[in-house]
Amino acid sequence: MEWKPNREDKKPIYKQIADYIEHGISSGEFPPDSVLPSERTLAKELQVNRSTVVAAYEELQALGVIERKKGSGTRVSTDIWGIAHKRIPNWGRYMEDGSFLPNLPLVQRIRTETQKNDLINLASGELSPSLFPTSQFRTILSEVPFEGQLGYDHPQGNELLRKTISAHVKEYKNIEIDPASILITSGAQQALHLIVQCLLKPGDAVAIEDPSYCFSLPIFQSAGLRTFLLPVDQHGINPDDLVSLHKKHRIRMLFLNPDYQNPTGTVLSLERRRRVLELSSEFGIPIIEDDPYSLTSFKEEVNPTLKSMDTNGNVLYISSLSKIVASGLRIGWVIGPPQVIQRLADAKQQVDFGHSVFPQWVAHEFLGSEYFSTHISMLRKQLKQRRDEITSSIKDLLDSQVEYFAPEGGIHLWCKLKSSVNEYSLLEESMKNGVAFVPGSVFGSRKGYVRFTFGRGETTLIHEGILRFAAALKSIQ
Template identity: 75%
Template sequence: MNWKPNREDKKPIYKQIADYIEQGISSGEFVPDSILPSERKLADILEVNRSTVVAAYEVLQSLGLVERVKGSGTRVSSDIWGLSHKRIPNWGRYIEYGSFLPNLPLVQRIRMETQDNHLINLASGELSPELFPIEQFQTILSNEPFIGHLGYDHPQGNEMLRKTICNHVEEYKNIKTTPSSILITSGAQQALHLIVQCLLKPGDAVAMENPSYSYSLPIFQSAGLRTFRLSIDQNGINPDDLLALHRKHRIRMVFLNPDFQNPTGVVLHLLRRKRILDLSSELGIPVIEDDPYSLTSFDGKVNSTLKSMDNNGNVLYISSLSKIVASGLRIGWIIGPTKVIERLADAKQQVDFGHSIFPQWIANQFLQSNHFESHIVMIREQLKHRRNQLIASLNDILGDQIKFNSPGGGIHLWCKVNSGINEYQLLEEALKVGVAFVPGRIFGSEKGFVRFTFGRGENDLIHEGVVRFASALRNIQS
């Protein structure tokens, strides 16, 4: 055996050994029913610990490739090809080597834990079910006959809905556009995927805020992009930082969440918005504006979006109904130059042949109705009340142990815990006592930060959630 594991490879050595033997079995080097070297002998040959070989053999055994009998050693399975000369694929290997990366394990863990109805959920980035417009939707479904066909729709999405969105964004956000410049997507998440996959290539440099929700998404790593961070202060990112990054790394695209940014709640200052657009025009850098929260402004004033100030077609604007109507509706959209929208629409067609007609139909009816305006007013009032309740509870229960700025909209509160804690350890303890939050490092921040989502927290449970969080904090401090 001339092969040796590569100690500089990021893959664990036991997996390298298991892969090597599996390949040998496939090629016939290790024939069925042959005896493999003992654990101790193979460890000596490969210059590794015996426990490493044991782990490799256990992987092969779990795949049905080898049989291990105490006192007889490890042998290649005699019926590995089966009666029909078929093998079970090594699904673990396929999963590991796929080019589309999984979510961070902690993100997966939080999503699984928050399915528990007994847990107070201050983690999930969505509205509480009691804020969904269920009655309004029932009224629409009862009174409005479905008008449309059940075949494949336009590649860019239902034309009636795109016309309605044109009116919607002009009325609420002063964005003037046309149906041909809009693509309907399955929420903002799909919009980001399409942009990354279609408009960038491996090795491209992109800039995003620090901290940022985008940092938690594996789509940038899956696409082989180089990501660079733009620090946030109380007025958002500093455009001069973007210029400096571009001079050093040739930034190809910048991703921004200007209004009530996730996770910090910060609003990008108007003068900085103008400077960013100037830089975009001077340097030819596209700006991706993610705008899920601007309509939640608690004082009812909606800031000028980058897209509304964009006179050159440099901004791709993403928004959705997920954070203001219902996350499960899965209605989002991209607004941009027609040729870009057509390219993204073609990619979406390859994935799903276009969006489902029923969510598009009910979204169209809802946006056109008087229900929408009254719903937005209700959402603003309710979210402001929940923000105030969360802040009051944090002040009463934790006092100077935690610091935060009060956001003027959105659904998140960004907090700095002042005790130098490990927020991952804190999350583990919090889950034990029945409350969930998101550790700040998921968003790329320095340690000691946490994000609470008051939009998801039920009205009467926010205070109890803070009580449980405080209990978890005491437990890890003791």
């Protein structure tokens, strides 16, 4: 075998060997039922450890392209062509080579585990079902006739809903905007994806908060962006840090969650908001303002959004109904300059031909009715009650072991563990005990933190959830 692995390549050597043999099988160099070199022989020939060859052969066996039998050696499978002599695709390779990256394995694991009914869910970043306006939706669906059309709607979303959102953000957020400057999206997640794909290019430098929800999103890495972190303190990011980053890396876009930030629950101070807007204008850096939580203010005072303070059109404003009404409704929106909105709308059309007419109709009816203000009032009271329940439970059960910041809105509690523990071992033990949380490292560079979502946990189960977490923490210390 003349081929040799490239030891300077970032790809593991066993994968290089597996790739080479698989290519040889595809090209016919190694035909079906032909015998491949033994592990020991191939290891000697390629000057690698035998365990490296074993790993390569195990991967090829998992793909179904080779067969390994004790006493018979390793052979190319006779079944790789499948029925009617058609080659079976190497789906593992396709999944590995795709440009759109998967979620972190830990995130996937948490999402799978939280589907179990016997597990107390303090991990999922959403409201509990008891906080959804289910009865109001039933009333709308039963009493209000649907008068929309069932074909493809306007590329930017239903016009009636965009008018309703325009009135909504003026009343609640002091944002004056024409419906032509609004795009309806499938939640805030799609809005972020469209912005990244349409307005940035591989190699661009972007700044995100540390910690932040954005840190866990693979969309930045999938797009080939360079992400730089802005530390978050009790008043949000420090604008001076943005200046330093921009001088070094020429920041092309800034992503912020100013109100009841996920995961810390902090609020960007008014003074810092003004300074961030000044820097945006000075350097020409667009700001992506993600605002899922501002209406949850326990004090019923909504802070001025960056968009409402923006006089130059530098802010793209994202919000949704996911965190304040119902996550399954999948209604979000982007507000920005008309030409940008049209660009994003064109991309959305290429992906899904526009949003479904039914959730848009329900959202229009709900947002434009008296139901909405009543629901928000209820939500604030319920979330504050849950916040108080989780903080009192932590004080009773974990007071000497955890530090936390009690937010005045939002749905998350950010906790620092006073002792040094492996947060992944803690998660495993916690899930064995029947409670889930999210390790802090999912959200950024800091170690020794955990995030509890009190908005997802039912009030009657929060104390029990913290009790189970405390037992898990004790068992691994």
